[in-house]
Amino acid sequence: MSSALKLATTSLFVGALVLGLKMLAWWLTGSVALLSDALESIVNLATALAALIAIRVAARPADDTHPFGHHKAEFFSATLEGLLIVLAALLILREAFYGFLAPHALTTPLKGLLVNGGATVLNGVWAWVLIRQGRRLKSPALVADGQHLWTDVLTSFGVAIGLILTVLTGWWALDPLMASLVALHILRTGGKIVLSSLSSLMDEAVPDETLALIRTVIAAESQGAVEAHDLKTRHAGRATFVEFHLVVPGEMNVFDAHEICDRLEAALHKAVPGAQVTIHLEPDHKSEETGIILPD
Numbered sequence: 654m655s656s657a658l659k660l661a662t663t664s665l666f667v668g669a670l671v672l673g674l675k676m677l678a679w680w681l682t683g684s685v686a687l688l689s690d691a692l693e694s695i696v697n698l699a700t701a702l703a704a705l706i707a708i709r710v711a712a713r714p715a716d717d718t719h720p721f722g723h724h725k726a727e728f729f730s731a732t733l734e735g736l737l738i739v740l741a742a743l744l745i746l747r748e749a750f751y752g753f754l755a756p757h758a759l760t761t762p763l764k765g766l767l768v769n770g771g772a773t774v775l776n777g778v779w780a781w782v783l784i785r786q787g788r789r790l791k792s793p794a795l796v797a798d799g800q801h802l803w804t805d806v807l808t809s810f811g812v813a814i815g816l817i818l819t820v821l822t823g824w825w826a827l828d829p830l831m832a833s834l835v836a837l838h839i840l841r842t843g844g845k846i847v848l849s850s851l852s853s854l855m856d857e858a859v860p861d862e863t864l865a866l867i868r869t870v871i872a873a874e875s876q877g878a879v880e881a882h883d884l885k886t887r888h889a890g891r892a893t894f895v896e897f898h899l900v901v902p903g904e905m906n907v908f909d910a911h912e913i914c915d916r917l918e919a920a921l922h923k924a925v926p927g928a929q930v931t932i933h934l935e936p937d938h939k940s941e942e943t944g945i946i947l948p949d
Contacts, residue, residue, distance in 0.1 A: 752829025
């Protein structure tokens with residue numbers, strides 16, 4: 654089992670435990686804000702399952718119907734997670750609305766806060782693990798899952814402050830008010846995740862620093878060639894696709910030209926793990942005046 658798959662599987666167990674703790678906290682207090690927090694944890698569990706399925710699909714090798722692999726499955730999962738976050742925010746707003754209509758005193762708030770606090774600490778630690786390891790493994794699904802959990806941590810923190818203020822002031826309408834504020838924050842986070850995932854599904858280029866690295870490697874390792882041009886990049890999960898045209902002298906034989914391509918591919922694979930390189934060889938009369946990369 655791959656590292657990404659192990660993390661996604663563990664997320665299911667962590668999500669189920671956190672959900673159980675938060676439902677217990679709501680049952681102890683009757684707080685609308687804690688119920689809202691628990692509702693988001695239900696979404697956390699669903700998104701962890703979506704991430705697990707996406708990572709399993711993305712790990713499949715290329716086949717006849719998907720010759721470029723299944724990497725984009727993780728972006729679909731991240732998009733789904735963002736949409737589910739938005740749904741959670743709307744559900745919280747709904748509960749907050751009913752809470753405003755009929756505010757009520759909380760029962761055993763201290764016990765509820767302690768139980769919810771334990772769930773929050775667990776969520777925070779696991780969110781940090783998912784984001785850190787997801788970036789290392791270049792897994793959009795794991796990063797999105799971690800960001801979602803971190804949003805849940807912020808939600809729980811805000812809810813705790815609201816509950817404390819509610820108990821101290823006796824203003825019970827503060828409970829649904831805090832739930833509403835947290836829901837708006839969640840709504841914004843979900844929207845950002847959806848937009849980021851959709852951008853990646855549209856074959857977004859690699860970040861500027863990665864592009865600069867690729868250009869540097871091509872320039873350093875293309876001795877014997879005339880130039881490289883028409884560089885294009887895109888990323889899909891752990892895969893980075895690099896494509897460019899390499900111009901060689903017209904009199905160069907196929908073996909020597911192929912040696913240059915092999916050297917370039919090996920250097921790019923080393924500099925950008927997961928790179929899938931496509932090089933189009935051209936004779937020197939195809940040289941271009943714009944967008945060129947000259948060998949050192």
